[in-house]
Amino acid sequence: MTTADASPPPRGATTPATDPTPAADPALATDPALATDPAPAPAAGAAPGTGVGVDVDAVPLRHPGRWAAGVAIGVLAAMGVHSLVTNRNFQWGTVGDYLFAEPVLRGLWATVYLTVIAMAIGIVGGIVLAILRMSPNPVVAGAAWLYIWFFRGTPLLVQILFWSFIGALYPRLSLGIPFGPSFVSGDANHIVPLFAAAVLGLGLNEAAYMAEIVRAGINGVDAGQTEAASALGMSRALTLRRIVLPQAMRTIIPPTGNETISMLKTTSLVSVISYNELLNATRLIYARNFQTIPLLIVAALWYLALTSVLTVGQHQLERRFARGTLARVGERR
Amino acid sequence: MSGTAVPMVRAERVRKSFGQHVALREVSLTVVPGEVTCLIGPSGSGKTTFLRCINHLEQISGGRLEVDGELVGYREHRGRIRELRPRDIARKRREIGMVFQRFNLFPHLTALENIIEAPVRVRAERRSEAVERGRALLARVGLADRAGAYPAELSGGQQQRVAIARALAMRPKLMLFDEPTSALDPELVGEVLEIMRQLATEGMTMIVVTHELGFARQAADTVVFMDAGRVVEVGPPATLLTAPTHERTRAFLSKVL
Numbered sequence A: 001m002t003t004a005d006a007s008p009p010p011r012g013a014t015t016p017a018t019d020p021t022p023a024a025d026p027a028l029a030t031d032p033a034l035a036t037d038p039a040p041a042p043a044a045g046a047a048p049g050t051g052v053g054v055d056v057d058a059v060p061l062r063h064p065g066r067w068a069a070g071v072a073i074g075v076l077a078a079m080g081v082h083s084l085v086t087n088r089n090f091q092w093g094t095v096g097d098y099l100f101a102e103p104v105l106r107g108l109w110a111t112v113y114l115t116v117i118a119m120a121i122g123i124v125g126g127i128v129l130a131i132l133r134m135s136p137n138p139v140v141a142g143a144a145w146l147y148i149w150f151f152r153g154t155p156l157l158v159q160i161l162f163w164s165f166i167g168a169l170y171p172r173l174s175l176g177i178p179f180g181p182s183f184v185s186g187d188a189n190h191i192v193p194l195f196a197a198a199v200l201g202l203g204l205n206e207a208a209y210m211a212e213i214v215r216a217g218i219n220g221v222d223a224g225q226t227e228a229a230s231a232l233g234m235s236r237a238l239t240l241r242r243i244v245l246p247q248a249m250r251t252i253i254p255p256t257g258n259e260t261i262s263m264l265k266t267t268s269l270v271s272v273i274s275y276n277e278l279l280n281a282t283r284l285i286y287a288r289n290f291q292t293i294p295l296l297i298v299a300a301l302w303y304l305a306l307t308s309v310l311t312v313g314q315h316q317l318e319r320r321f322a323r324g325t326l327a328r329v330g331e332r333r
Numbered sequence B: 001m002s003g004t005a006v007p008m009v010r011a012e013r014v015r016k017s018f019g020q021h022v023a024l025r026e027v028s029l030t031v032v033p034g035e036v037t038c039l040i041g042p043s044g045s046g047k048t049t050f051l052r053c054i055n056h057l058e059q060i061s062g063g064r065l066e067v068d069g070e071l072v073g074y075r076e077h078r079g080r081i082r083e084l085r086p087r088d089i090a091r092k093r094r095e096i097g098m099v100f101q102r103f104n105l106f107p108h109l110t111a112l113e114n115i116i117e118a119p120v121r122v123r124a125e126r127r128s129e130a131v132e133r134g135r136a137l138l139a140r141v142g143l144a145d146r147a148g149a150y151p152a153e154l155s156g157g158q159q160q161r162v163a164i165a166r167a168l169a170m171r172p173k174l175m176l177f178d179e180p181t182s183a184l185d186p187e188l189v190g191e192v193l194e195i196m197r198q199l200a201t202e203g204m205t206m207i208v209v210t211h212e213l214g215f216a217r218q219a220a221d222t223v224v225f226m227d228a229g230r231v232v233e234v235g236p237p238a239t240l241l242t243a244p245t246h247e248r249t250r251a252f253l254s255k256v257l
């Protein structure tokens, strides 16, 4: 895989009309103009006198470095696979036993659920924060800045622990008039259960990061758009909702995809407060049967599967939104 | 100029500064309803700033500016001048159409959607009626068949014609044009000017910032020459463009022609 990235496979190798040497320069071999035109343009770099036939009869450039790297990586990969297969400590049988075990699947579902809810909070919160941050009211803008500063400036792990221990800080939570009577109140440990602590920890932190992404997206929209909307008598809120945000989406969506993939893995942090997501589910099992490595492999395989699915989805989304970029070109026409 | 009608725009010693920089110094000007006023002048002379003050995209720093007999951005109450709320400013802007040098169409909306957006969302017109009127406006600017096209799929001239239709959809009583043909390839200038000429003959009150002196000569009732934030000279095109009294006007015209 990695070798393919470093040196694209020579496309010319599959073209029957070319020299059988696989290292033939792909640019020369697949250029249709060169392959079909009986008198190819001299600009192609062919030596004088050789450009008469159908093919360029040149000695292809050799790439010894690429070959060496390919061989080295191949050897390493073979060693890795060999060790995976022969080292009994991996216990692939145990991995297979637990991959679809009920507690693991339940943890998997919790991870997906947590990711979705935390990202929903993050996205909505991020949009709200970004808008507040751009408010003409300095107090409102300052409050949003403070939020972002705090939640980006402290470790997520600390925030998650903080939410799980909020009961120690405010043993009773109540809803009512500030400094006045309260309508409902209750024990904080009942109001903020484990799930809420996990979701708040992940979601409120994510909102701070999403706020910056949304703000960059909004700032990226041409000021002339707001101006045109204002000139038509549209209010600030209407302009934002109907004109600016839809255009900002194009730049907001790709990094949001990255954030979602990252969130999927970050949910594993809430295992420290014993929220039973994928990692915690596997930890509970190996705490009993001591099959630590195989169960960590089970978790890793599931994380890989989910991030792969998300990556494909992200590519799809980006492709869709890239189509709209044509609009940018037209502006100056 | 008939003295009885309320002027569409009345500027009295309007000043505008950006920090230290003074963009408009004591601009006084009257625009009569139904007339076309062309603003000409060198780059940086304050033409755009003046247009933007008229629909309160910029707030004036001094003087007095009225549109259709009402102060722009303020109201007078018991002899005191008070700032208007954003909602009231927006309500007044609806009555003034603006066409920009760079079109500023909404790229994520089709031509028709661009036109009906404000009538539906701001004027609360019924969608079916707005669509019908939007199509009529597109036909009027010669783009009946491009209703479903996105701005990126239109030429510059077509985009500007859609932008004019979009402004007209709000039924403005005054239209502001800020160099509407400056961003266009030369062969596309004519189609936009043609729409504007047609609008002028229909009696629309228009203020047009332009370097197209041919258009000014044909369509304008009044030409205003601005320089360094001041109105240097005002007059009918026949005199101002051919026999200007001020040396600066003469110098500018000789460069543009």
Ligand SMILES: Nc1ncnc2c1ncn2[C@@H]1O[C@H](COP(=O)(O)OP(=O)(O)O)[C@@H](O)[C@H]1O
Pocket (backbone or CB within 6 Å): B018, B021, B022, B023, B041, B042, B043, B044, B045, B046, B047, B048, B049, B050
């Ligand atoms: N938002 C702004 N901030 C600071 N200076 C500005 C701003 N807008 C315009 N100016 C300045 O005001 C002067 C007049 O500008 P403008 O009205 O755009 O001139 P024109 O349209 O005649 O070319 C220029 O010197 C310009 O640099």
Ligand SMILES: [Mg+2]
Pocket (backbone or CB within 6 Å): B047, B048, B049, B178, B179
């Ligand atoms: Mg200008």
